[in-house]
Amino acid sequence: MGRFILSRLLQAIPVLLVVITATFFLVRAAPGGPFSAEKIVPPEVVKALEARYKLDQPMWQQYFSYLNDLAHGEFGPSFRYPGRSVNELILGGLPTTAELAFYAMLVAIFIGACAGVMAALKPNTPQDYIPMSAAMLGICMPSFLMGPLLVLIFGVWLEWLPVSGWGDLPGDKILPAITLGTGYAAYIARLSRGGMLEVMSQDYIRTARAKGLPEWVVVLKHGLRGGLIPVVAFLGPAFAGLLSGSFVVETIFQIPGLGRFYVQAAFNRDYTMILGTTVFFAALIVLFNLLSDIIAVWINPKLRHQLREGR
Amino acid sequence: MPLLTVNDLTTHFHTRAGVVKAVDGVSFSVDQGQTLAIVGESGSGKSVACYSLLKLIPQPPGKIESGTALFDGRDLLSLSEKQLRKVRGNDIAIIFQDPMTSLNPYLTVGEQLIEPLLYHRDMARKQALQRAVEILGEVGIVEPEKRVHSYPHEFSGGMRQRVMIAMALIAEPKLLICDEPTTALDVTIQAQILKLIRELQQRRNIAVIFITHDLAVVADIADTVAVMKEGRIVEQGSVDAIFNHTQHDYTKKLLASIPKGAKPIPARIEDQPLLSIHGLSTTFRDHSGSFLKREQKLVRAVDDVSLDIQHGEILGLVGESGSGKSTLGRSILGLVPTSGGSVVFDGIDLTGMSGKQMTPLRRRMQMIFQDPYASLNPRMTVFDALAEPLLYHKLATRKTVTKEVLALMDDVGLARASIRKYPHEFSGGQRQRIAVGRAIATKPELVIADEPVSALDVTIQAQILKLILQLVEKHNLTMLFISHDLSVVRYMSDRIAVMHHGKLVETGETETLFAQPQHDYTRQLLSAIPLLDGPIAVMV
Numbered sequence: 013m014g015r016f017i018l019s020r021l022l023q024a025i026p027v028l029l030v031v032i033t034a035t036f037f038l039v040r041a042a043p044g045g046p047f048s049a050e051k052i053v054p055p056e057v058v059k060a061l062e063a064r065y066k067l068d069q070p071m072w073q074q075y076f077s078y079l080n081d082l083a084h085g086e087f088g089p090s091f092r093y094p095g096r097s098v099n100e101l102i103l104g105g106l107p108t109t110a111e112l113a114f115y116a117m118l119v120a121i122f123i124g125a126c127a128g129v130m131a132a133l134k135p136n137t138p139q140d141y142i143p144m145s146a147a148m149l150g151i152c153m154p155s156f157l158m159g160p161l162l163v164l165i166f167g168v169w170l171e172w173l174p175v176s177g178w179g180d181l182p183g184d185k186i187l188p189a190i191t192l193g194t195g196y197a198a199y200i201a202r203l204s205r206g207g208m209l210e211v212m213s214q215d216y217i218r219t220a221r222a223k224g225l226p227e228w229v230v231v232l233k234h235g236l237r238g239g240l241i242p243v244v245a246f247l248g249p250a251f252a253g254l255l256s257g258s259f260v261v262e263t264i265f266q267i268p269g270l271g272r273f274y275v276q277a278a279f280n281r282d283y284t285m286i287l288g289t290t291v292f293f294a295a296l297i298v299l300f301n302l303l304s305d306i307i308a309v310w311i312n313p314k315l316r317h318q319l320r321e322g323r
Numbered sequence: 324m325p326l327l328t329v330n331d332l333t334t335h336f337h338t339r340a341g342v343v344k345a346v347d348g349v350s351f352s353v354d355q356g357q358t359l360a361i362v363g364e365s366g367s368g369k370s371v372a373c374y375s376l377l378k379l380i381p382q383p384p385g386k387i388e389s390g391t392a393l394f395d396g397r398d399l400l401s402l403s404e405k406q407l408r409k410v411r412g413n414d415i416a417i418i419f420q421d422p423m424t425s426l427n428p429y430l431t432v433g434e435q436l437i438e439p440l441l442y443h444r445d446m447a448r449k450q451a452l453q454r455a456v457e458i459l460g461e462v463g464i465v466e467p468e469k470r471v472h473s474y475p476h477e478f479s480g481g482m483r484q485r486v487m488i489a490m491a492l493i494a495e496p497k498l499l500i501c502d503e504p505t506t507a508l509d510v511t512i513q514a515q516i517l518k519l520i521r522e523l524q525q526r527r528n529i530a531v532i533f534i535t536h537d538l539a540v541v542a543d544i545a546d547t548v549a550v551m552k553e554g555r556i557v558e559q560g561s562v563d564a565i566f567n568h569t570q571h572d573y574t575k576k577l578l579a580s581i582p583k584g585a586k587p588i589p590a591r592i593e594d595q596p597l598l599s600i601h602g603l604s605t606t607f608r609d610h611s612g613s614f615l616k617r618e619q620k621l622v623r624a625v626d627d628v629s630l631d632i633q634h635g636e637i638l639g640l641v642g643e644s645g646s647g648k649s650t651l652g653r654s655i656l657g658l659v660p661t662s663g664g665s666v667v668f669d670g671i672d673l674t675g676m677s678g679k680q681m682t683p684l685r686r687r688m689q690m691i692f693q694d695p696y697a698s699l700n701p702r703m704t705v706f707d708a709l710a711e712p713l714l715y716h717k718l719a720t721r722k723t724v725t726k727e728v729l730a731l732m733d734d735v736g737l738a739r740a741s742i743r744k745y746p747h748e749f750s751g752g753q754r755q756r757i758a759v760g761r762a763i764a765t766k767p768e769l770v771i772a773d774e775p776v777s778a779l780d781v782t783i784q785a786q787i788l789k790l791i792l793q794l795v796e797k798h799n800l801t802m803l804f805i806s807h808d809l810s811v812v813r814y815m816s817d818r819i820a821v822m823h824h825g826k827l828v829e830t831g832e833t834e835t836l837f838a839q840p841q842h843d844y845t846r847q848l849l850s851a852i853p854l855l856d857g858p859i860a861v862m863v
Contacts, residue, residue, distance in 0.1 A: 216424065218419070222412060223411060223416075223438050224409060224412035226442070233430075234427050234430070238428070312428075313428065314428055314474070
């Protein structure tokens with residue numbers, strides 16, 4: 013197991029390097045720069061600023077000094093928020109984004125798994141068609157449509173839930189979590205339906221029924237574990253996706269999370285901020301993929317056995 | 324009074340293609356302490372009939388149309404789902420065919436064993452586990468205290484079937500249904516499992532319904548026999564009546580299709596080897612052991628084997644699975660890299676030949692594989708499958724190929740009209756005919772047949788074996804016939820070689836070897852097959 017984790021971590025290094033390199037040069041290739049604002053700034057000032065942030069150095073020199081900073085865990089200073097480092101900004105926004113992603117994840121797993129399992133138990137009946145059509149709709153509907161729609165219905169018309177904000181009102185986390193989680197719920201529903209359908213046709217399910225077990229024991233104890241393996245494998249990338257994909261939802265609901273910094277950084281050509289968040293998200297994606305692989309091994313005794321044997 | 328009396332049971336499957344009468348008015352009964360064998364080919368409805376009793380068939384499409392099943396004074400077929408649940412695993416338990424897939428891979432065997440006790444007896448977990456350990460010991464699992472916490476994949480096939488038996492018996496049912504419990508197992512293990520079921524039955528005095536396609540097994544264990552065909556019971560009676568006073572033609576056909584008996588040494592054999600193997604070894608690396616102390620153990624799958632096959636001879640190669648017999652077949656054709664020794668084919672040394680050098684020789688050496696489902700490309704029609712080797716080895720041109728393929732189809736007994744069909748449109752037996760056709764398409768001299776009939780029903784087996792024998796005669800083939808089934812090998816082979824743990828332990832003329840086995844392992848192998856002596860010897 014140790015070797016498996018180590019080798020996966022080593023594989024992550026070239027992946028991250030490619031991400032860093034591509035982002036580094038792409039943001040600099042985009043027209044405009046961090047200090048080219050509408051307001052005319054005296055050339056001396058621009059020069060001084062560029063010198064301060066090492067933008068006057070040759071490109072390759074900037075690149076290697078950035079890599080050097082990264083190796084020391086430093087994302088560098090932000091260009092647009094003077095006096096604050098990218099590290100501070102990321103750490104400041106992360107808890108909010110993580111909280112949102114966590115709720116969205118709960119929504120996604122709960123709705124998705126329930127719908128998928130329900131559909132799989134009675135395939136090709138209304139109990140299958142209705143949740144699966146809803147899932148298809150959920151996958152197709154982008155969050156910038158879903159969000160305002162939910163706000164319109166539950167916030168404006170019914171006045172049940174707050175329309176935006178974060179942490180001020182008791183119900184204000186519900187709509188963002190649902191908006192962010194829906195797409196993933198739909199995906200999980202389809203995965204768990206497929207997984208459960210396959211498992212429920214296995215011989216060992218028939219064995220369980222032949223033992224006279226109640227149907228809920230057959231489904232929950234004998235079926236679910238195998239049926240949800242595809243879902244577990246998806247959870248890691250999904251959580252990373254929720255974290256990095258939250259900026260649309262954060263913008264709609266005015267949530268002070270990481271995603272909004274990210275979008276603003278892109279508009280502002282805040283090179284270090286863009287780079288920092290991109291690298292941070294890339295690392296998260298790698299990490300969560302690894303985590304979900306480890307969990308997938310852990311719940312499957314056969315794989316667990318093989319890894320222990322060093323195969 | 325019988326323990327179970329089934330009357331006029333009818334189960335239909337309502338599919339899009341129409342109604343399939345899987346079970347069509349079946350009546351049978353079984354007494355306490357007795358064994359009823361239900362015999363029939365796959366698709367004859369024998370399993371569906373038994374699963375219908377407990378409503379374990381998929382509904383829909385299945386539907387129990389009519390009938391009664393009196394068990395202990397109650398009609399099983401009119402019980403509610405809840406009442407029936409109390410019968411399943413408690414009064415009536417089932418042992419399924421394939422122990423590899425019938426146990427839940429995600430739960431320990433202990434967890435699966437105790438479920439009937441938890442749900443039917445309201446027993447505490449700790450006590451139930453204690454009982455599980457006891458019964459595992461009873462079915463012959465070594466160190467049951469430890470093994471109870473193992474997962475199914477840590478057991479071999481035979482051991483898993485023992486676990487299944489333990490699971491069926493743990494709640495002490497009155498009736499045990501065994502659905503082909505030994506079909507997926509090796510002969511030696513088959514004998515052990517049958518013995519175990521018989522012992523447990525006698526000890527507990529329970530009734531057993533034994534579903535099987537293998538008449539040889541029936542003679543060994545049953546008191547009464549019901550023969551099923553196309554959803555109906557065509558004949559039933561005592562074992563003696565079925566085997567010695569056979570009434571129905573179908574039963575006679577089933578009995579006749581059990582491969583058996585001696586045969587004279589045919590004239591086709593020339594006293595000159597076509598294939599000489601000398602000191603052949605094939606080793607695989609085994610990556611077991613902990614990951615810090617990784618030992619690279621070498622497994623000798625084939626270990627210093629020397630063997631001659633004469634022109635025109637059929638040499639049977641027997642051994643249990645894992646004995647290296649398939650690997651030997653593949654090593655001869657160079658399909659796996661060998662690690663020592665030589666293979667000489669018709670005076671040409673094949674050892675160390677490159678793929679390119681082998682190409683013209685490949686035409687002369689062909690292989691028939693075990694599984695006609697897996698070894699045919701599902702996206703190639705019969706024509707494609709048979710034309711490919713002909714065109715590749717330039718034995719036919721684009722113009723003549725259709726004629727050649729049709730001739731081949733005649734040879735292997737496939738209807739000419741099915742030339743454009745895909746493999747899935749054929750039955751298992753017909754598919755194996757395609758596979759045989761493909762193997763002989765290149766007019767080979769040597770054919771290696773690796774368990775060519777073990778995936779087929781008995782009557783189909785007999786047809787395919789007969790076909791292979793005909794083709795050997797007609798095309799003057801030399802054959803290495805690999806099988807774990809001794810009666811099949813005896814029927815086919817002129818000479819038999821026995822393999823055990825990668826080594827050749829004995830070779831001999833077929834009948835000599837059966838009459839006077841020299842090696843201990845051969846004797847063990849021979850004693851393990853449920854041989855047709857007693858009532859069936861009359862048939863031979």
